[in-house]
Amino acid sequence: MVLTSIARRLSLAVLGLGSMATTAAVAQTTKSAPASKGVGINIANIDPTVKPCEDFFHFASGNWLKNNPIPASESQWGSFHELFNSNQATLRTILEDAARNASKATKGTNAQKVGDFYASAMDSAAIEAAGLKFLQPHLSRIAAIKDLGEMQRFLADPKAHAGSVWYGFGVGQDEKISTQYAVQMNQGGLTLPDRDYYLKDDGRSKTIRTAYDTYLVNTFKLLGDDEATAKANAAAVLRIETRLAKASKSRVDLRDPIANYNKMTVAQANAAFPNLNLPLTLKQNGLGAAKEIIVGQPEFLKEASAMLKEAPIADQKQYLRWHLVSSVTGALPKAFGDDAFRFSQVQSGAKQQQPRWKRMQASTDGALGEAFGQLYVDKAFSPAAKARAKQMIENLRTAYAERIKATDWMSAATKAEALKKLNAFAVKIGYPDKWKDYSKLTISRESYLNNLLAAREWASDYEVGHFGKPINRGEWGMTPPTVNAYYNPPMNEIVFPAGILQPPFYDPKADDAVNYGGIGAVIGHEMTHGFDDQGRQYDAKGNLRDWWTKEDAEKFTTRAAVVGKQFDAFSPLDSVHVNGQLTMGENLADLGGLTIAYAAFMKTPQAKAGKAIDGYTPEQRFFLNWAQVWHSNTRPEALRQRIQVDPHAPDQYRTIGPLQNMPEFYKAFNCQDGNKMMRAQADRAKIW
Structure with missing residues (x-):
């Protein structure tokens, strides 16, 4: 069965100095800044031979791009993949321990089921010997x-x-x-x-x-x-x-x-x-x-x-x-x-198959995600991380409200509805308050195929079992280890699994510029999905209902079309262009999310103090971490497929697209008219 409600999600895919005057300005900042060392941004990733106002993607991450070829088993490699790979190492330890100890665990417990599922999945000799017997x-x-x-x-x-x-x-x-x-x-x-x-x-x-x-x-x-x-x-x-x-x-x-x-x-x-x-x-x-x-x-x-x-x-x-x-x-x-x-x-375009343990780890997460997730959270996610993330979300909600109130193109009536929706956002961080009950699912070591099909039956029964019951607002659409986040319009909720609340998105040791340019922009991204071309059609209660005045809806569509045209022009490969309509929602969410995250960051003591770290101002560090979060190398085959099927633009354009519309970025790096990162006034998109 397929759940048909809509949930927009960040991609698991896996982000520059203008004129000579800009180069000099950055150099001057570097020379005069105190020798303060920062955490969270890898300065060695920066390619100083590239001008930030010409190509911020390659300025911020050029050296990383040169020094990090795509592993043979991958079609793409970037920050998401590095974090996912790090998570996988933790998850592998958990699963191998569970498989080793499953025979000692009480039958029917999550520990037994997770251990035996993974053990049966990894027993390739038994699978080979069984042939088509169980099929x-x-x-x-x-x-x-x-x-x-x-x-x-x-x-x-x-x-x-x-x-x-x-x-x-x-x-x-x-x-x-x-x-x-x-x-x-x-x-x-x-x-x-x-x-x-x-x-x-x-x-x-x-x-x-x-x-x-x-x-x-x-x-x-x-x-x-x-x-x-x-x-x-x-x-x-x-x-x-x-x-x-x-x-x-x-x-x-x-x-x-x-x-x-x-x-x-x-x-x-x-x-x-x-x-x-x-x-x-x-x-x-x-x-x-x-x-x-x-x-x-x-x-x-x-x-x-x-x-x-x-x-x-x-x-x-x-x-x-x-x-x-x-x-x-x-x-x-x-x-x-x-x-x-x-x-x-x-x-x-991948050159070799991923090792079996990675593939079977993903299978275990798909079949027993929350049973597995409980074991992960106990080992890898702290209450302090959850508390700080919650505070950042509320800071961004406040900044978003201020931007909505200050919007000059939206009527008072539509603003009131937008604020009502913003204030109604439900927030989920880390992991569910109530875990799924797998007691009706039987798992053994006899057959991985039988376990896989039993898990499918359980998931189908679980889904149809919702019918006729009150909405389960505690339910999650992702498992805790997932390096991702999402907005769910009918629930009017923003959700951030534990897996993404780690560097480079979130680092408790890093300064606010880094965290607001990372997880802050992710939070703002998911909030903006509530007001993108799709999400704006749902009201504060999650109902598909038009709460916009006709005039405001037309103004929004006109402003959004500027973003669509901008992304239509991006061409990562010969004769291949980004589809501005397919990627509209994600592009709007990136622009809105980064704009709101910057506004929230400017309220912090760090932004007010203006002290440089590693030779970069707080504002520059904000944009640098945004770009370093999105850096990635992608194989041409995967890039062509992504252009055709993925609602997210390639990461190079996710990086520079929003920045080309932000005067705040121009100011931070002293960009001048004529620089590639600086769009003409008439071509700039501004919504929130």
């Missing part, structure tokens, strides 16, 4: 399907383990009645990361499709098909997925929450999509009491319904076989994983 009952069930009725019964069964097929189905918050849960359906069923990979005829898309076809054929051969049969089955999967892709909305169109909210009665949905047999699906999933369904993309569901009747059952069964097998590759013999990696290389 075969599921393959046999698919093979036994004879007609549409049996296909409907299979798809309706939450224990069928078909993988992500045909469409997304689940229970999530009703975005227009945020106090209720609703059944939700939306487009899905594709393997490639975007519909355009199936539809475009450019060289890159053709290369990926060819590699995908090879991957399909090889997988079917590993399942026992001969060459001719494997090729025929691969062609069947591609036919079905290509037809689904043609019916799918683009990623830009999916960013419109109003267009993607279509509430129907069950009877209406069943009439519109008759071959999906929704009454049976609802009943089998314990949702028989549902009277309505929120449909994200009705035209897609109509096509999926037609396909279930029109596509040969034999083709559909191959589609199911493929999605089942490709969703459990790590639990199958090594040959399956090797083929999967060879295909992923075409998309990511």
Whole structure:
């Protein structure tokens, strides 16, 4: 099942001296500053041969970029990855201890489940010896399907383990009645990361499709098909997925929450999509009491319904076989994983596969995230870090309120609603106050595949179990070790897992300039998501409701369009441009977040004192840490894919994009008209 409510998140992806006058100004600051040494910014990363007002990304991090090639197992390498890698070392110790001691732990405890899950995942010898033994009952069930009725019964069964097929189905918050849960359906069923990979005829898309076809054929051969049969089955999967892709909305169109909210009665949905047999699906999933369904993309569901009747059952069964097998590759013999990696290389450019312990650590986090997370928090997150983060959030909330009140383009009525929403932001820091209960999930060392499927069943039961109950406002959408953060519009909440509350984002030993340029900008980013082109459509209670005057909405759209045009012009590779519409929400959040974080920082004693550290003023250190947080090297293959599918712009442009609109940055580094980092007055974006 797929939870369909919208949550915007920071990317796990993984950020310059103007004229001669600017260079001299910085040099003068360096010479006259006291020999005060700082913490949190690595001065050695700076490339002084680059002028900050020409290219701040390479000024702030040029030496780091030169000295940190991408590891062979990665498609990208930057601050996020360094922190994630550091976290992984801690998590590995926790998991290995848990696996070693699981036999001593009381059966049914989180310690036993986490230990045995990880141990079974790491036992590659047992997985190899088992071959397809544990998968075969599921393959046999698919093979036994004879007609549409049996296909409907299979798809309706939450224990069928078909993988992500045909469409997304689940229970999530009703975005227009945020106090209720609703059944939700939306487009899905594709393997490639975007519909355009199936539809475009450019060289890159053709290369990926060819590699995908090879991957399909090889997988079917590993399942026992001969060459001719494997090729025929691969062609069947591609036919079905290509037809689904043609019916799918683009990623830009999916960013419109109003267009993607279509509430129907069950009877209406069943009439519109008759071959999906929704009454049976609802009943089998314990949702028989549902009277309505929120449909994200009705035209897609109509096509999926037609396909279930029109596509040969034999083709559909191959589609199911493929999605089942490709969703459990790590639990199958090594040959399956090797083929999967060879295909992923075409998309990511990675030179070698990540070690198994890293892949299985991620699997454990996905299956038992909060049981695992409890062990992580006990070892890696202090109450003091949580308290300081909470204080910074309140400082930014105050600064945001001041900016809203001072906004010259927004009416009093809209300002009042915006302040109401800002004040209503719920804040989650570190880890949940109440952990998920895994008591109904049984885990053993017998079979990693069985553990994986049992965890999926548990997650599905947990999700549909929300239906008809009060909204669980204590629930988290990320696990504690995650190096990320998010804003959830229907909850109107900002969430910061323990994993991101570490250097370079947050360092208790660093000065305020560093922390406000790091985690402060992250906090401001998530707050701004509540007021970006999507988030602004939700009110203080999380309801999808237009609380803007017509005039204010038009002014916002005009101002946001300036950011869209700015990012459309960025080109990281020949003939490849950033999509300003796809990345609009994240670009607005970066600009707003950095602006608000700077305003909050200027209230600190450090900013008022103005004392230089390491030869840089407090203002310069603020912007330097912003840039060093976002520095990264990316393989061309991964960069091309990111441009197509990621709502975040490449990190180079996430760094310089907001700065090019900020007079505060110009002043800090003495930028002059004509410098590349300084946009003409008429081209500058200013919203908050």
